Structure formats: structure tokens, C-alpha cells
Amino acid sequence: MPVADLLSDTLTRPPQAMRTVMAAAEVGDDVFGEDPSARDLEEHVAGLLGHEAGLFTPTGSLANQLALRMHVRPGEELLADSLAHVVRAELGAAAVFSGITSRTWTSAHGRLDPAGPLAMVSTGVGPYQVTTSLVVVENTHNFGGGTVQPLAAIRAVRAATQPLGVRMHLDGARLWNAHIATGVGLAEYAAEFDTVSVCLSKGLGAPVGSVLVGPSALIAEARVWRKRYGAGMRQVGILAAAGKYAVDHHLDRLADDHERAARAARAIAEVDPRVIDPGSVETNILMLDLSQTGCPAKDYVQACADDGVRLYAAGPSLVRAVWHLDVDDAATDHAITVMTRVLRDHA
Numbered sequence: 001m002p003v004a005d006l007l008s009d010t011l012t013r014p015p016q017a018m019r020t021v022m023a024a025a026e027v028g029d030d031v032f033g034e035d036p037s038a039r040d041l042e043e044h045v046a047g048l049l050g051h052e053a054g055l056f057t058p059t060g061s062l063a064n065q066l067a068l069r070m071h072v073r074p075g076e077e078l079l080a081d082s083l084a085h086v087v088r089a090e091l092g093a094a095a096v097f098s099g100i101t102s103r104t105w106t107s108a109h110g111r112l113d114p115a116g117p118l119a120m121v122s123t124g125v126g127p128y129q130v131t132t133s134l135v136v137v138e139n140t141h142n143f144g145g146g147t148v149q150p151l152a153a154i155r156a157v158r159a160a161t162q163p164l165g166v167r168m169h170l171d172g173a174r175l176w177n178a179h180i181a182t183g184v185g186l187a188e189y190a191a192e193f194d195t196v197s198v199c200l201s202k203g204l205g206a207p208v209g210s211v212l213v214g215p216s217a218l219i220a221e222a223r224v225w226r227k228r229y230g231a232g233m234r235q236v237g238i239l240a241a242a243g244k245y246a247v248d249h250h251l252d253r254l255a256d257d258h259e260r261a262a263r264a265a266r267a268i269a270e271v272d273p274r275v276i277d278p279g280s281v282e283t284n285i286l287m288l289d290l291s292q293t294g295c296p297a298k299d300y301v302q303a304c305a306d307d308g309v310r311l312y313a314a315g316p317s318l319v320r321a322v323w324h325l326d327v328d329d330a331a332t333d334h335a336i337t338v339m340t341r342v343l344r345d346h347a
């Protein structure tokens with residue numbers, strides 16, 4: 001076991017208090033709508049995000065894919081950032097399941113610039129061209145490096161696309177982190193979107209689960225499609241209770257993850273400022289750019305792993321480190337010692 005496992009914030013294991021709540025959860029058959037813990041979680045998260053209804057799903061990918069299916073008809077298109085999870089990490093599901101075509105805009109560090117999507121939106125093009133039905137925004141942006149999307153940019157896209165009948169979906173797997181980093185309300189972000197998905201299994205530390213929120217009629221239809229996809233779960237309150245516990249107890253502590261990631265970024269920049277700009281680290285994800293050091297990402301990752309620090313090679317010269325519930329101050333100190341030493345040795 002690594003001393004500091006910074007591979008991903010999906011690695012967290014449920015702490016004892018969460019397991020105790022899970023064991024005591026009231027349950028019923030959720031396919032018949034009779035699981036009180038699942039209902040409770042769905043209503044609670046919908047309320048936090050200011051939307052009418054919620055749907056518990058086993059994964060964030062499924063929450064996203066149900067939303068995409070609700071918004072985009074076969075043969076129509078969605079627009080997303082070129083590094084968005086929906087186009088890079090869901091294995092073509094939008095095309096495979098829903099007949100959706102995707103076009104992407106490029107950005108610096110995943111940060112939304114309204115000009116990206118707005119230059120591509122295509123509506124009222126008759127039988128000649130593909131119709132744009134949806135813009136997907138990811139906040140925070142995972143492969144961008146935990147980048148927080150500016151509310152003004154989101155609002156600019158909304159203002160320009162809503163009159164055209166184009167909908168917006170927020171992949172808010174880490175919306176919690178954006179909220180904690182900026183103080184912008186969860187509902188304030190969510191108000192600009194037709195649907196929002198959030199993950200309970202990332203920094204919040206639940207073992208499983210996401211919630212999709214949106215208008216009641218849309219969520220009712222998504223519930224049917226969830227069953228059709230084979231994800232109608234029975235006594236799922238055991239898992240929903242873990243998610244509720246995570247939201248209630250692990251939201252505020254995300255600030256600790258952000259502080260530790262920032263501390264690591266500052267220490268690494270002191271050794272080699274070409275590798276990371278500490279000002280670019282907004283949340284719990286750190287992206288090291290080794291392209292100017294001559295050290296391949298896989299060599300850096302291996303050298304750190306040899307000393308108990310597990311990282312992820314996100315590209316030939318890109319290394320990702322993610323802070324989460326199971327990385328404390330001592331583990332962070334160790335990670336900083338190893339990551340700076342390896343950098344000195346290899347740069």
C-alpha cells in the first residue's frame with residue numbers, strides 16, 4: 001500500500017461511521033419506489049441543487065448518459081470540451097446507446113470560454129446539417145486539472161443558447177469542489193442548467209453512487225430508462241445512506257484537500273516553476289507538466305511509486321495527483337518530500 005495514494009479521489013474507503021449508518025439504513029424495493037433512504041437522498045440532493053427531482057444511479061457515467069438521452073435525439077449532437085469526461089471517458093456511450101454525435105471545442109486547462117461552444121452551435125439548419133441540442137459543461141474539469149468554471153462564462157453560454165432551444169447539462173461530478181473553492185452556491189451553479197449530475201463517490205467518500213437532478217417529468221422518464229439499462233436497484237438504501245452521510249459530513253472538509261494540493265503545488269514550483277503554476281491549482285487536482293524537464297511522465301510516476309507515492313501518468317509528459325479523504329497532512333508531507341526529490345533528481 002502506498003503511503004500517499006494520489007491516483008484518484010475514487011479510491012476512498014467508507015469510514016466506520018459511514019458503515020454504521022449504512023448498516024442501519026431503512027430500505028425497501030426501490031424499483032417499486034419503496035426505498036425510503038433512496039427517496040431521502042434523491043430529495044435532499046435535488047433540494048441542495050435547487051431542482052425539482054433527483055435520481056440515484058450507481059455511477060456518474062450512467063447519470064450523465066441518462067441526461068444526454070433525455071436531451072438529445074438520435075442523429076442530433078451535443079457540444080462539449082475536447083477533454084470532457086462525457087466524450088473522453090464514457091467509452092462512446094452517447095453514440096452507442098443514444099445515437100448522439102458529439103463535437104468538441106478546445107480550451108486551456110478545460111476552462112470554459114463561451115466563444116468555444118457558441119462558435120459551434122447549429123440550429124434551424126433544416127434537413128442539411130446536424131442540429132445542436134445540448135451543451136455539456138464539466139465543473140470542476142477533471143482532465144483540465146480540477147479547473148473551476150467561471151459563473152459568468154456559464155451564464156453567457158446559457159443566455160445565448162436558451163433562446164435557441166439548446167439545453168445545458170452540467171457534469172458536476174466534482175461540483176462540490178467548485179462550491180467549496182469559490183463559495184458560489186451549489187444551487188447558483190445548478191440554476192443555469194436543465195440537468196445536473198453529481199458524484200458521491202469522489203471526494204465525498206461514498207463507496208458508490210451519483211445523483212441526476214432536473215425537472216420532475218424528465219427525471220421520471222430517466223427512471224424508466226435507468227431500469228431499461230438494467231440499473232433498477234432493489235434495497236439500494238444501503239448505498240443511498242452512505243451518499244447522504246457523505247454529503248452531510250464530508251462536504252466542508254474538501255477545503256482540506258484543496259489546501260493540501262495547493263501546498264504541494266507551491267513546494268514543487270519552488271523546485272521547478274516550469275512544472276506547475278501554483279496559481280492554477282484551484283481544487284484537489286494537480287497536473288504536473290514535465291515537458292520541459294526531459295523526464296517522461298511514466299519514469300516520474302515510477303520513481304515516486306518506488307517511494308510510496310502513487311500518481312497517474314495522464315499523458316507522455318503529464319502527471320496527475322488527486323487529494324482526497326484518505327490523504328492526511330502526514331501523507332501530504334511525505335508526498336511533497338518524494339515528489340520534489342524525484343523532480344530534483346530527474347530534471
Ligand SMILES: *Cc1c(COP(=O)(O)O)cnc(C)c1O
Pocket residue numbers: 058059060061062064085086138141142171173174199202210
Ligand atoms: C468520475 C467522473 C464521472 C463519473 O464517473 P463514474 O466512474 O462513472 O462514476 C463523470 N464525470 C467526471 C468529470 C468525473 O470525474
